[in-house]
Amino acid sequence: MQRRKFLLTTAAALPAVAIGQNLNTPDDRTTKGFVVKANESRFDETTLLGGKSPNNIKVSSKDTANKLTVFEYIGNEKGGPPLHYHLKQDEIFFVVDGEYLFKVGDETYTLKTGDTIFLPRKVPHTFAQLTDTGKMFFMFQPAGKMEDFFRAVAASAEDSEKYKGRDLFAEHEMKIVGPPLQF
Template sequence: MKRKQFLLSSLLAIPAIALSKNKFQNNPDAGKEPFVVNAGQSRFGDTIKFLGVHHNDLKISSKDTNGQLSVFEYTGLAKVGPSLHMHLYQDEIFSVLEGEYRFVVGADTHYLKAGQTIFLPRNIPHTWIQLTDKGKLIYFLQPAGKMEEFFTLMNSLKERPSPEELEKFHTAHGMKLMGPSLSL
């Protein structure tokens, strides 16, 4: 348990260092109160699920950071992952807390286990798939962009969107859909 707490604390320090070196430090809203988000909960108490099953809990909102950062905790219960896509304006950082994952970033494939972190620069197509029955990721988007809104929209849908709708949703939220999800 101490290792997991150390990893999480270390990961949370990375964006804080990045934020401390930009205009955010001079923002009058920067003096907000600290907060704690408990395990298994989302920042504002809502439940967002990826593919209707897997918890994708918002831990730090773009509202907390003036759009500079969003942090999510993903708990996967099956061997799935997102479609191949590209973020036009955000870098992503994924850290594996539990399970094993295969990430495809551009032409490279990386296999990650608990304790490993991968940096995904903007404008490079990427996707991942969970390789174990259960997995957990913490991931950061910097700047935050519109990912919170994207996940809220996708979670609200009653049926699977058409390929044209999916393309439209990605575009509206600063992403480009590049291809299908990975399979085992």
């Protein structure tokens, strides 16, 4: 008898699930394709990390209803961020030029031109640029507060301790759990 009741209840709920999947919810996203040229940013915005390295928005959270954001990072110095994790975002990096050391959980990986790495949300990670110059495309899914985070980092370029500060990371749904990589 219990099985029959379960099956009937489940069957009765299926139309509601199907209807919910097809609802057209309001979506603030662009409705046209666009091109962002090499070494340029989506809205002609300049964001320099460390005062030296452009971090250009290629696809904005505004374009995707906050579902995705894509950056082009042009690294002009060695190093990288502290060990941290994102509460709500997965992250993907694609190396265009240079060599990078990544730590994801307990594993370390050396990435070179053409390599891609996936960093799951809630898994501690960091990277270090090993070459004097480098270039990567990286993206967050969903976009979350990452565009604002990089704006804040750029604004605090003179104060590198603020860049590494736990409060700045926490304000943008991340948590610092260790120092940057030593190389």
